[in-house]
Amino acid sequence: xxxxxxxxxxxxxxxxxxxxxxxxxxxxxxxxxxxxxxxxxxxxxxxxxxxxxxxxxxxxxxxxxxxxxxxxxxxxxxxxxxxxxxxxxxxxxxxxxxxxxxxxxxxxxxxxxxxxxxxxxxxxxxxxxxxxxxxxxxxxxxxxxxxxxxxxxxxxxxxxxxxxxxxxxxxxxxxxxxxxxxxxxxxxx
Numbered sequence: 001x002x003x004x005x006x007x008x009x010x011x012x013x014x015x016x017x018x019x020x021x022x023x024x025x026x027x028x029x030x031x032x033x034x035x036x037x038x039x040x041x042x043x044x045x046x047x048x049x050x051x052x053x054x055x056x057x058x059x060x061x062x063x064x065x066x067x068x069x070x071x072x073x074x075x076x077x078x079x080x081x082x083x084x085x086x087x088x089x090x091x092x093x094x095x096x097x098x099x100x101x102x103x104x105x106x107x108x109x110x111x112x113x114x115x116x117x118x119x120x121x122x123x124x125x126x127x128x129x130x131x132x133x134x135x136x137x138x139x140x141x142x143x144x145x146x147x148x149x150x151x152x153x154x155x156x157x158x159x160x161x162x163x164x165x166x167x168x169x170x171x172x173x174x175x176x177x178x179x180x181x182x183x184x185x186x187x188x189x
Contacts, residue, residue, distance in 0.1 A: 006134070007067045014065035014130045014139075017084055021091075021126065022062075028095050047156045054149040061127070061142045068134045080133025087125030090180075094119040106165040108172045115180040116158070116173065120150055154178065 071077045090111060097110035111118040127143035130136065161169045 006069050006136075008069055009067055010069055012070050012072055014068040014070055014134050014136075015062075016070070017126065017130055017133070018062050018065050020088065024091065024095065028098075044156075047152050050149050050152045054146060054153065057142060057146060057149070061139065064138070065130065068130070068136055068139070070133050071135055076135055077133045080129045080131070082129075083125055083132060084129035087122045087129055089122075090118050090125065091122035094122060106161060106169045106172055108176070111180075113176065116176050116178050117154055118180060120147075120154065121180045 070080075093111040097107050097112050101107045101109065115121055124143055124147055127139060127146065131139035131143060158169075158173065162173075
């Protein structure tokens with residue numbers, strides 16, 4: 001990773017990793033729409049500001065991928081590709097769980113049985129994969145900053161889901177960790 005990142009327009013840039021995410025997001029909006037994710041989460045001012053910052057960073061990083069060349073033919077590219085495929089696999093499993101769960105029930109099966117937020121874990125892996133495949137410290141920084149910004153949104157989302165699903169979601173929270181690989185602690189999240 002160089003201090004000054006590569007910045008060139010090209011066909012074999014990191015945007016190739018982003019296009020499938022955008023396509024999946026467009027098609028999955030119907031799935032989330034039927035589950036009511038367009039509802040107001042009751043975010044307080046601080047959470048709204050952090051959400052706007054988070055989304056701004058996401059869109060800016062997507063735009064940056066147009067100018068971020070992949071390190072094709074290197075071990076970094078192949079390692080990044082493997083991490084990317086893992087992230088996409090987690091994201092698609094999350095979408096499948098959403099699609100196959102009735103609207104009146106919280107999503108608790110599939111990959112949601114090992115994490116309450118697998119879609120965000122998948123996003124993190126995808127950002128890390130771009131960082132690796134392009135040797136970009138900027139994308140590594142984006143992944144880390146997004147994870148910290150996302151925590152506030154996740155807490156607000158969980159409060160919303162507790163209001164919507166009550167004890168069913170509380171029981172789910174008590175048995176399932178927030179993130180994959182991080183054990184459930186004795187104290188509440």
